[in-house]
Amino acid sequence: MKDMNPQDIAGEYREYTLTYYDGTSRKVLVTDIETPYPDGKLIVSTTDLQGIITHANQAFIDMSGYTREELIGQPHYILRCPEMPKAAFRDMWETIQAGKTWHGYVKNLRKDGGYYLVYATVLPNFKDGKIVGYTSVRRKPSRRKMEEALQAYARMREEETA
Amino acid sequence: MTFQLTVSPDFPPNHIAGWYIFNTWLQKALNLPIHLELYPSFETQREAIQQGKVDMIYANPYDAAMLIREKGFVAVARPQGKTDEAVIITSTNASYAAVDDLKPGTRVAMTNDPAINLLGMMMLEPAELDSSTLETEVVESYPVAVKLVLQGKADIAFVLKEALEKLTPSTRKQLKVLVESQIGDLYHTFVVGERLADRREAIRDLLVNMHTGPKGKDVLENLGFQGWEPVSADEAEFMMNLIEALK
Structure with a gap:
């Protein structure tokens, strides 16, 4: 996956290099600009077993800042924000690979370096008893619960980087 | 047969x-x-x-x-x-302007349409409201749910957007939409x-x-x-x- 492009970034940014579970690395550029999650909007996407995006609805496009063409075929970690602890995503993958539904609060990175906050539900899709992919639905979170989750994530990040 | x-x-x-x-x-x-x-x-x-x-x-x-x-x-x-979208409606006289203004104990009129009720409840989540903190009344149809709101017997109602659009202009004038789902799927x-x-x-x-x-x-x-x-x-x-x- 390509590094983020400074030309796409709105405002001053910090630079991080993220290494994902599959060993690939990417330079991400991050600002502190939040795009508020609109009431009533639902981001819907599907991925294959490897987490490669196969469907993105209009809300996903609006909130992430990417075009549909830029999202389809990319790993879902294109949205990974450096402030999210790896353990949160490890927990998610373990849960959904075991055939269960995962819920959690997530800070997502936009194409322009800003972020948006969501309450995410990810569930496995079955065909003939086998998991064939995953559906993810993101909605507006409760502000208080989101703040609590972000504080917990900050502590988890400290432990991960210690 | x-x-x-x-x-x-x-x-x-x-x-x-x-x-x-x-x-x-x-x-x-x-x-x-x-x-x-x-x-x-x-x-x-x-x-x-x-x-x-x-x-x-x-x-x-x-x-x-x-x-x-x-x-x-x-x-x-x-x-x-x-596409099916849900709206949460209230009376134009109501003091609340957004979902965040709603408090526990809010009286909700709803039908037994499970998809619309799921969406309605989802749209109340940011205000930390759910079935345990709401007073819900299940009625037989959307027009009845709307009526309860207009009579002041319910604070809000979950309504299929298409059903809201089919109400008479004079009824719609007495209602305001607090939030509307945007799903498209x-x-x-x-x-x-x-x-x-x-x-x-x-x-x-x-x-x-x-x-x-x-x-x-x-x-x-x-x-x-x-x-x-x-x-x-x-x-x-x-x-x-x-x-x-x-x-």
């Missing part, structure tokens, strides 16, 4: 005649005896489904998921360009049961091509549809997964 067609009870009342006209058209086109049964509530319709009385149904997304997963129905078509589908398994493809073809003939066009107009488009098994599966994620 006479087959039974039914329609999700959330359709606007001004389309009742349209469904009778549709049934007459479908009987002629398929050369099959079909009886249209319009159930007064979601419960009575579900009972009929459980008793195996229903062969074809224009189903809301939640019931379609149950019919496909548990009863062997197959989705064949959906109305062109129509949920829709009603025409699903066909196992007794008509060998006619599913024929029914899909008939519906998808309905807008091409003058008679079909007329029937569509009475239903308030532009036409039908085919629904694939994968598309239906996607919608079912989405419903599952919202539960």
Whole structure:
């Protein structure tokens, strides 16, 4: 996956290099600009077993800042924000690979370096008893619960980087 | 043998005649005896489904998921360009302007339309409200839910957006929308049961091509549809997964 492009970034940014579970690395550029999650909007996407995006609805496009063409075929970690602890995503993958539904609060990175906050539900899709992919639905979170989750994530990040 | 067609009870009342006209058209086109049964509530319709009385149904997304997963129905078509969205409405006199202004104890009028109730509850989550902190009243139809709000007996109501649009202008004037869902991936589908398994493809073809003939066009107009488009098994599966994620 390509590094983020400074030309796409709105405002001053910090630079991080993220290494994902599959060993690939990417330079991400991050600002502190939040795009508020609109009431009533639902981001819907599907991925294959490897987490490669196969469907993105209009809300996903609006909130992430990417075009549909830029999202389809990319790993879902294109949205990974450096402030999210790896353990949160490890927990998610373990849960959904075991055939269960995962819920959690997530800070997502936009194409322009800003972020948006969501309450995410990810569930496995079955065909003939086998998991064939995953559906993810993101909605507006409760502000208080989101703040609590972000504080917990900050502590988890400290432990991960210690 | 006479087959039974039914329609999700959330359709606007001004389309009742349209469904009778549709049934007459479908009987002629398929050369099959079909009886249209319009159930007064979601419960009575579900009972009929459980008793195996229903062969074809224009189903809301939640019931379609149950019919496909548990009863062997197959989705064949959906109305062109129509998606299901929910709105939370209140009286124009109400002091709240947004979901965040609502407090525990808020009185909610809702129908038994599970898809719309799921969406309504989802839209209240940011205010940390759920069924345990709300006072809910289940009523038989959207117009009744709206009436409770206008009479001050409920603070808000969960309503199918299409049903809100069909209210009279004078009623709508007394209501304001607190929040409206923007999903675009949920829709009603025409699903066909196992007794008509060998006619599913024929029914899909008939519906998808309905807008091409003058008679079909007329029937569509009475239903308030532009036409039908085919629904694939994968598309239906996607919608079912989405419903599952919202539960």
